[in-house]
Amino acid sequence: MSRLLDHLSNFPAPLIYLIVGILAFTEAGVMAGIVLPGETAVLLGGYLAYKKTISLPILLIIVVVGAVGGDA
Numbered sequence: 001m002s003r004l005l006d007h008l009s010n011f012p013a014p015l016i017y018l019i020v021g022i023l024a025f026t027e028a029g030v031m032a033g034i035v036l037p038g039e040t041a042v043l044l045g046g047y048l049a050y051k052k053t054i055s056l057p058i059l060l061i062i063v064v065v066g067a068v069g070g071d072a
Contacts (some may be wrong), residue, residue: 005047013054020045021066029070030070049069 017070020041027038042063049056 005044008044009048009051009053016023016045016048017062019060021062024063024066025070027070028067 023038023041025038045054045059045063046056048054049059
């Protein structure tokens with residue numbers, strides 16, 4: 001698991017934001033939570049924010065907008 005997290009830490013921040021936002025949107029909008037694990041992506045994003053790879057406030061905004069947009 002740590003190798004996966006180390007690999008994800010090497011991704012550029014905009015790509016991480018995009019992936020997490022899309023997964024949060026599709027899980028809420030398409031109800032594809034079984035196929036596309038949005039909650040897991042949000043947790044991984046939180047870990048990357050903890051490691052200072054990405055910004056937590058930006059991640060929170062993207063997750064909230066993606067989930068609300070998908071639910072609407």
